[in-house]
Structures are given as structure tokens and as C-alpha cells.
Amino acid sequence: METGSTSQRPRLALLAVMVTAVALLFTLVTAVPASAAEPVRDPANIKVLVNKAHPLSPLNYTPKLARWKSTGYRMRPDVSTKLSSLFAGADSAGHAIAVVSAYRSYAEQRDLYNYYVRIYGKTYADRISARPGYSEHQTGLAVDIGLASGSCGLEACFGDTAAGKWVAANAYKYGFIIRYPRGHEATTGYTYEPWHLRYVGVALATDMRTKKIPTMEHYYVLGKPSIRSYSDVMAADSAGDLWRYPGSGGRMHPRVKIDYAYGGVKTGTSVDWNQDGTIDLLLQMKDGRLLVNFGRPGGGFQAPREVGRGFARYDLTVGRWAAADTYPGIVAKRWSDGALLYYRNGSAAYLSAGRTISSGWGRYRPTMLDWNQDGKQDLIAIRNTGELYFYPGNGSGGVSTSKRQLIGKSGWHKVSTVTPLYGYTVSGSAGFIGKFTDGTLKYYPYSRGRFGARTQEGTGFTSYNVFR
Secondary structure, three states, rough: OOOOOOOOOOHHHHHOOOOOOOOOOOOHHHOOOOOOOOEEOOOOOEOOOOOEOOOOOOOOOOOOOEEEOOOOEOOOHHHHHHHHHHHHHHHHHOOOOEEEEEEOOHHHHHHHHHHHHOOOOOOOOHOOOOOOOOOEEEHHHHEEEEEOOOOOOOHHHHHHHHHHHHHHHHHHHHHHEEEEOOOOOOHHHHOEEEEEEEEEEEHHHHHHHHOOOOOOHHHOOOOOOOOOOOOEEEOOOOOOEEEEEEEEEOEOOEEEEEEEOOOEEEEEEEOOOOOOOOOOOEEEOOOOOOEEEOOOOOOEEEHHHHHHHHOEEEEEEEEEOOOOOOOOOOOOOEEEOOEEEEEHHHHHHOOOOEEEOOOOOOEEEEEOOOOOOOOEEEEEEEEEEEEEEEEOEOOOOOOOOOOEEEEEOOHHHEEEEEEEEEEEOOOEEEEEEEOOOOOOOEEEEOOEEOOOOOOOOOOOOOOOOEEO
């Protein structure tokens, strides 16, 4: 992307202002997407996705680096080898090109980004430069090139030169793609940069060219949100990184890191809080605040928004408790007296005051789901002595304690969290994942008030915060 040199930016700025609204009409539907690609978040992987919504993890990641020939530029050793081959190919075709920029550390990117903000303002700086921790240059996989003569350096005109056209037509043979192609600014978030090469490996570069996939965003189908289904299991590790385990066909598929900085979260729930069709995250923080990370339709999350506070000593379960409500709400057990309260979400923003709906829940941990599948949300609750009970809901915000049923005789006190899942085995199926104190995950399917066969889905989750 952008180089450490600032002398070229005034010319680039003039070019960028000429970008018309037509470019913004190009969206993810303009190319054939990969059908099942999941974003790679490992910064050491050549397929890693880094953009405005998907930062590096850790933010200060540093790769193994090699110096480019006799210059001061650095890049990953595998990138250096492939770039040498690309330069040799260009030379054989009669084109002289040179490296203009390569690896930049977190600190270097921070200084460069801040410089552009001072010179151009934040709005324009965000179109030509990445924030620190969000730059491909920090991976060692990105290289900016230009004409050896120095003309058309870091300008769109490089793409119209004979050398630029040769690079665009042949880069894939060496494992490179033009990361920010013309006409896809609305997708990548950056202006057209024919000089910015990103190494992804020959196999992926060839696949993208063959299928006419123009950007990494298209390849990873980022027209889809980070949480794609209520069959997915969400879990934060001890470092605070948030992982999505796609669920389908009755099993958890390889995990994908989708966010970071969840170390302060006590519990989390996947829920469409504002009913816009994109799954969000409701977070109960350890300090008692309730935050919502609203999901973006194209992937990633908006900045957390506070919707409540004072919930440090409550057990929460989330869903459409009252059928007439527009938005999902919260049923909360208060630790101090065992009262069960309902907090209505009336505007997809701050919660209403809690309304007591039951009492005597001090020894129980409730979870909201439709156990008998009558279209009304119910509660299942684990008693601290190990039994599991079902409490039918009436669909209008009430729960019956007199009609409770024992559905699990013993051993349930070993289950620390219960995560309702929908569509985990087949479309329309219902069940829940139980995380046991020994770190195992077990799936319990149910239908019309009866359990199916339990299956073990994972181990080693002792230190993970499995969301509910």
C-alpha cells in the first residue's frame, strides 16, 4: 500500500479526488465468490486477511524478515524469493521495475498514518493509509513496486505503463495479486493502487485469477457477517481472542478468529439485538456493564455500545422472551435474592428497568430456549445439586414454576455453560452445547421436549469462555 516516502502523496491526493461515485457501485456481487472460504487470521499464514475490519493479532506482530538485495527494504524470505523471480520475468520482457516500499513495523505504520492524518485529515488518510496493526505491510507479505526510472511512482499511472500492465497480467504466476484493483474501492476501503503487490502463494493467486476474483474480500466472501449462523459456537481464549467454530452437519468445523480483546467479558451471547438481519454480540462485562457489538453485514463489528450496567452479580440469558416484543430481551437471575427479572429491549438501545417475573431461583442457572417447541420461549435451569429442570414460558413474559418438569436427573452441576444452537445437525434442528468443568463440549439435541443422543464435540476448552 502506501510507502514510507511522503513526497508522492500530493499527486496521489489529486488523483483520489477524481474517483467518482461509479466506483462505489462495485460491490461484492461483481465477482464470483469462493463458496466456502473462511477468513484466515493467522498473521504468519500467506492467506491472512488484513483490512480495516480485520486487524492483525497481535497488533504488534513481527514476521521473520530478509533484506531485499542491497537495499534497506525488508520482507519475508519466501516473498523475497518469489519477488526475485517476478523481477527476472519482467526484465526478460524488457521492463525495469524496482521496490519502493516493503515491510513496516507497527511503530512505523503508526507514525506514517498519523502524518497523513495531520496533512490530509482522518477521512482522506483512511482511504490511502492503514491504521497501525491493520496494514498488510506489517505482515512482510506486501511490497510496493514502481518503474526503475522513478516515474509514475506510487501513482495510478503505473498501471497504464507497459511494465504495470505486464505485472498485472503476470503477477499471479509468482504468487502475487494486485491487492487494491481499480473499481473496488468500496470493497477494499482503499483507492486504486496498481503498485501494491500482496503475496498469497501461486495456488491462491492462480485460483483468484481463474475465477476472476478481484480481491481478498471477495475470496473470503465478506458479504457475510463474522457470525454467520446460530449453529456457530463462539469462544474467547485466555488471551482474549474471539473464535468462531462453524457448526453444521452435527459437528464443529475448524475455528476462525474473528475478533480480539474479549478478556474483560464475563459472558457473551450471539443475538440479533437490533433485528437488522445481522447477528450481534451481547457482552456481559466483568465490571457489570452490558455492551453490544453490532455486527457488520460485510464482516467485523461496530464499536461496542453500552446498553446497561450494574449486572456483575447476575446470571443472564437472552432471547425473544415476550413474543410481542420487537427486539430480544434479557431474563436475569439476581444473585442477592434469587429473583428472576425480565429486561425489555424496547429500542435496540438501552434496556428498560427490570420487571420481576419469578422468585426462588438462587440455586438455579437458567437458559432460555423453546424446549417443547410450541413457539414460546421456555427456561431450562441447572440446580446446584445436579438436576436439570424445564420451566414453560407463556409467551407474554411469564414463566410457570408449578408446571416444571425434571428433564435431567443428575450430573448437570458439572456443566458450566449452556449454549443453545439452531441448525447444528440439519436445518431446523434444535439443541445445545454444554461446556463441562473438565473442558469437554457435548451436544444435546432435543425435539418437542425430548432429548436425542448426546455427542461429544470438543475437548480442551477449560480456559475458554464459551459464549451462551
